[in-house]
Amino acid sequence: MSLESRRQQCSMKMVCKVRRIDLQLDRLHWTKYATSQSSSAPSSDSDTTPSDDDVVYVVPDDIRIRELQAAIKQLSVTSTHKAPLTAETILLALRRVAVLYVQSSTQAGGQTWKPHPLEQDFEWLLASKAIAQTHGLIINLLLEQTLPLGWDIWYWDEILTSSSYLALYSVQTSPARIWQWSKTIYHDARRKLQSAESIQSTNHEEAVSISRSWSRFYAIVKDCIHQPSLADTPARVLSPLMLYRSEVRFKQKGLKRLREMNACGLGVLVDEGMNLDLDDGNPRRNKSDKDEWKTIISRSVSLMETVLRNLTALDLGIHEFEDTVFTSVEDDTELSQVDASDDGSHQSPALIVNRLQLVLEVHLPNHIANSKQMVKEFGRPSRIVRYWLLATALFLSSSTLLRIAVNRRAQLVTWIRDLGTTTMDFWYNWVLEPVRKLIGTIRHDKDSEIAIMSKESLQGDRASLERMVVDFAKDNPSTTNGTPLNEAELADVRMKVKEGDLTPVLRAYEKDLRRPFVGTLRGDLIRALLIQIQKTKVDVEIAVGGIDALLKSQELVFGFVGLTPGVLVCLGLFRWLGGVVAGRKGRRQQKRGGQRIRLLRNIDRILSASAPAGNGMLSYKDHGMLLCEVHVLRQAAGSVMPAEIYAEFLEEINDLIELRTGIERQIRVVDRIRWAYANWMI
Numbered sequence: 001m002s003l004e005s006r007r008q009q010c011s012m013k014m015v016c017k018v019r020r021i022d023l024q025l026d027r028l029h030w031t032k033y034a035t036s037q038s039s040s041a042p043s044s045d046s047d048t049t050p051s052d053d054d055v056v057y058v059v060p061d062d063i064r065i066r067e068l069q070a071a072i073k074q075l076s077v078t079s080t081h082k083a084p085l086t087a088e089t090i091l092l093a094l095r096r097v098a099v100l101y102v103q104s105s106t107q108a109g110g111q112t113w114k115p116h117p118l119e120q121d122f123e124w125l126l127a128s129k130a131i132a133q134t135h136g137l138i139i140n141l142l143l144e145q146t147l148p149l150g151w152d153i154w155y156w157d158e159i160l161t162s163s164s165y166l167a168l169y170s171v172q173t174s175p176a177r178i179w180q181w182s183k184t185i186y187h188d189a190r191r192k193l194q195s196a197e198s199i200q201s202t203n204h205e206e207a208v209s210i211s212r213s214w215s216r217f218y219a220i221v222k223d224c225i226h227q228p229s230l231a232d233t234p235a236r237v238l239s240p241l242m243l244y245r246s247e248v249r250f251k252q253k254g255l256k257r258l259r260e261m262n263a264c265g266l267g268v269l270v271d272e273g274m275n276l277d278l279d280d281g282n283p284r285r286n287k288s289d290k291d292e293w294k295t296i297i298s299r300s301v302s303l304m305e306t307v308l309r310n311l312t313a314l315d316l317g318i319h320e321f322e323d324t325v326f327t328s329v330e331d332d333t334e335l336s337q338v339d340a341s342d343d344g345s346h347q348s349p350a351l352i353v354n355r356l357q358l359v360l361e362v363h364l365p366n367h368i369a370n371s372k373q374m375v376k377e378f379g380r381p382s383r384i385v386r387y388w389l390l391a392t393a394l395f396l397s398s399s400t401l402l403r404i405a406v407n408r409r410a411q412l413v414t415w416i417r418d419l420g421t422t423t424m425d426f427w428y429n430w431v432l433e434p435v436r437k438l439i440g441t442i443r444h445d446k447d448s449e450i451a452i453m454s455k456e457s458l459q460g461d462r463a464s465l466e467r468m469v470v471d472f473a474k475d476n477p478s479t480t481n482g483t484p485l486n487e488a489e490l491a492d493v494r495m496k497v498k499e500g501d502l503t504p505v506l507r508a509y510e511k512d513l514r515r516p517f518v519g520t521l522r523g524d525l526i527r528a529l530l531i532q533i534q535k536t537k538v539d540v541e542i543a544v545g546g547i548d549a550l551l552k553s554q555e556l557v558f559g560f561v562g563l564t565p566g567v568l569v570c571l572g573l574f575r576w577l578g579g580v581v582a583g584r585k586g587r588r589q590q591k592r593g594g595q596r597i598r599l600l601r602n603i604d605r606i607l608s609a610s611a612p613a614g615n616g617m618l619s620y621k622d623h624g625m626l627l628c629e630v631h632v633l634r635q636a637a638g639s640v641m642p643a644e645i646y647a648e649f650l651e652e653i654n655d656l657i658e659l660r661t662g663i664e665r666q667i668r669v670v671d672r673i674r675w676a677y678a679n680w681m682i
Contacts, residue, residue, distance in 0.1 A: 064097075068122040071097050075129040085133045087360045094130055094353055097123075123349040128297045130356055135274045138304055138364070139266065145371055146262040146628050149255050152379045156252035160245065170244045172385050254378035257314045258371075263624030264318050265307045268325060271623060271659055273300045301355045302332045308363040312370040318621050430566030438559035458541045465534045466497045472531060473504040476524065500539075505531045596681045599633040600674060603656070607667050616662045623659055630657050640680050649677060 071093045075085065159165045276293055306328040310321060334351055380386075405412065473493050477484050485493070493504065509528035516525060603626060610622040618626065630653055637649055655661065656669045674681065 064119055065122065067097055068119065068126055072122065072126050072129060075126065075133055085137065087134075087137060087364060090130050090133050090137070091357065091360050093126075094357055097126065120349070124294060127349045127352045127356070128293070130353070131297045131300055132274055134304065134356060134360060135269065135300060138308070139269055141364075141368070142262050142266045142269070142624075143628065143631060145375075146259055146266065146624075147632065149259040149262070149375075149379075152375070153252055153255050153259070155380045156248050156255070159248050160252070163241065166241055166244055166248070169248070169381075170240065171389060172381060175388070176385065251378045254314065254374070258312075258374055258378065260318060260621055260625075261311055261314065261316075261321065263628060264321055264621040265311045265624070266627055267618075267620035267622070267624035268307060268322065269304065270627065271620060273303050298352050299329060301352055301359065302329045302334075305355065305359050305363055308359065308367040311367060312374060314374070318619075322620060426566070426569070431563075431570060434559065434563035434566060438563055458538070458545055461534070461538050461541055462498070465531070465538050466494055468531050468534060469497045469502060469505055470494060472508070472527060476504065476508050500535075502531065502535055596633065596636045599629055599636065600670065600681065602629045603633070604667070604670050607663055607670065610663060616664070617659050618663060618666075627657060637677070637680060641677070645677070645680070649673075652676075 074093045074096075075090065159169050274297065276296060303325065306325045310316065310324055310328075313321070316324065334355065470490055470493055473485060473490070496503065505528050508524055509532070512520075512522075512525040512528065520526060606622055606626050606629065607618075610618050617623075634650070634653055638646055641649060652669055652673050656666055656673070658666075
């Protein structure tokens with residue numbers, strides 16, 4: 001699966017999560033609104049008349065209400081959303097209503113002002129929806145950053161397990177090493193030269209010439225090369241391969257550390273952020289309980305800010321990171337001001353919105369930049385570094401290849417032209433033409449009939465034989481009854497000739513054989529011989545006509561026989577091409593099946609090797625790693641499972657990532673997935 005498709009599926013998953021939180025926020029808001037409407041509502045005078053002279057209660061303004069509603073609608077998640085909102089969209093919605101606060105405070109004349117409760121509810125709803133969108137945005141970002149780290153870790157594993165790969169890596173990175181070594185030598189030489197010049201100026205020595213300065217600089221460079229600094233001691237002690245191996249291990253360790261920190265941050269945000277599972281329909285809950293969701297979303301802002309600020313601090317341990325995050329959230333002074341202002345002041349949503357803008361404008365870009373820098377430092381080398389050797393070899397050999405192509409241009413053109421001509425001729429002569437003839441045979445076209453001789457040939461030869469026998473019988477009546485033949489007798493002779501009976505001619509032939517010389521001189525013997533030759537010709541044509549009829553009865557068979565060579569060649573070629581494509585597809589499917597098995601193994605390993613907390617649940621780091629592996633497994637299974645099976649599989653996935661079920665039940669879910677969906681996991 002491509003990286004773009006993975007990002008789309010990851011975005012769709014985050015949209016579903018944000019949509020659930022969004023629905024919870026709407027339910028909380030409208031439940032409170034319905035409760036306030038059913039209770040004894042204060043009159044309009046009590047709403048607009050201040051109880052304290054220092055507080056100004058602003059009458060609800062239609063413009064502010066419409067702007068708040070438009071911003072809330074912009075931040076709400078609908079069924080048409082395929083990806084979470086971007087940081088720019090969230091900031092645009094927040095800045096859209098930020099002007100309203102300034103206008104309202106200006107209208108209050110510098111006094112403490114308080115908007116109408118309806119406006120205040122809309123402001124809380126706006127802040128909560130913006131926080132929910134930011135929460136989903138950060139989780140989506142952490143997933144996208146954590147998943148590719150596994151491929152880079154696998155890349156370093158391949159290099160560590162193969163000496164040839166390690167040697168290739170040393171060659172690939174040699175230009176960067178030479179450049180770094182040259183910079184180090186240059187800076188050391190420059191520092192020593194400046195030190196020497198400062199000593200010379202202190203001793204008031206005369207200035208040396210340019211050539212002498214260059215000679216001194218060259219001597220210093222030579223001295224730096226032959227006497228490296230203490231930092232290069234490991235390079236002189238270890239072998240080059242061991243030095244490269246330790247470097248690869250260091251980078252791999254850094255990537256693993258970064259992945260663990262991202263997984264821990266992901267687990268903290270998923271488990272502790274925006275957890276709004278409140279019983280909002282319970283009428284016995286008091287006001288402080290019903291406003292608990294405000295405390296949750298305000299703490300979520302502080303949680304997101306602290307996680308983003310400390311996520312790339314790889315010098316911290318996992319437990320230190322968790323302690324730092326929760327300690328910072330508990331000791332957040334602005335958060336305590338928000339909790340203290342729940343009695344009705346207007347500072348609560350404003351403070352939360354300001355903190356959220358700080359997260360989106362400062363902490364989120366800084367985290368992205370720091371993560372990219374760490375991936376660049378510890379990740380696999382860039383494409384330029386990996387393929388410069390191949391590109392250089394192609395560039396150096398390009399002139400030779402071009403010269404060979406130019407010198408053999410005529411031969412190459414001839415080979416290509418002959419190959420194309422042969423292919424086209426084979427296609428037309430051995431595939432299309434036999435098919436056309438076969439179709440004509442099925443349709444009984446005259447041009448497609450198989451015939452050894454024409455139909456008129458036999459009829460003409462038979463009529464000629466008939467006339468020859470009749471004329472011979474007329475000229476030799478002695479061969480019949482000795483008297484001239486009448487029409488009835490001639491008709492009888494014609495009938496016998498059609499049946500193949502040449503009795504008059506044979507009698508004369510037998511008579512002339514007694515005196516061949518006389519018969520030859522008279523001409524009757526030669527005439528009888530010629531008639532018998534004509535009779536033989538007619539017999540041969542009759543036999544050929546029988547063969548012709550037999551061929552016509554098997555025209556379809558001969559058509560298929562003529563088409564068989566071309567079909568066999570094309571079929572063999574297509575099967576070979578199909579085998580190549582199917583082989584790649586089969587290897588790809590086998591690779592994906594092995595990937596799904598490895599994902600199940602990784603999930604089982606995370607659950608089995610995890611150190612459960614006192615409540616029997618996974619730690620934040622293990623939960624984050626589980627979320628990453630489950631996300632990839634969901635993507636891999638979605639491409640091979642039918643829709644109805646995949647819907648059932650998602651139910652198992654939801655049970656698997658549910659933290660509160662406990663590790664034992666999660667392990668049983670993994671076992672159920674292994675045997676219930678074995679046909680699609682392999």
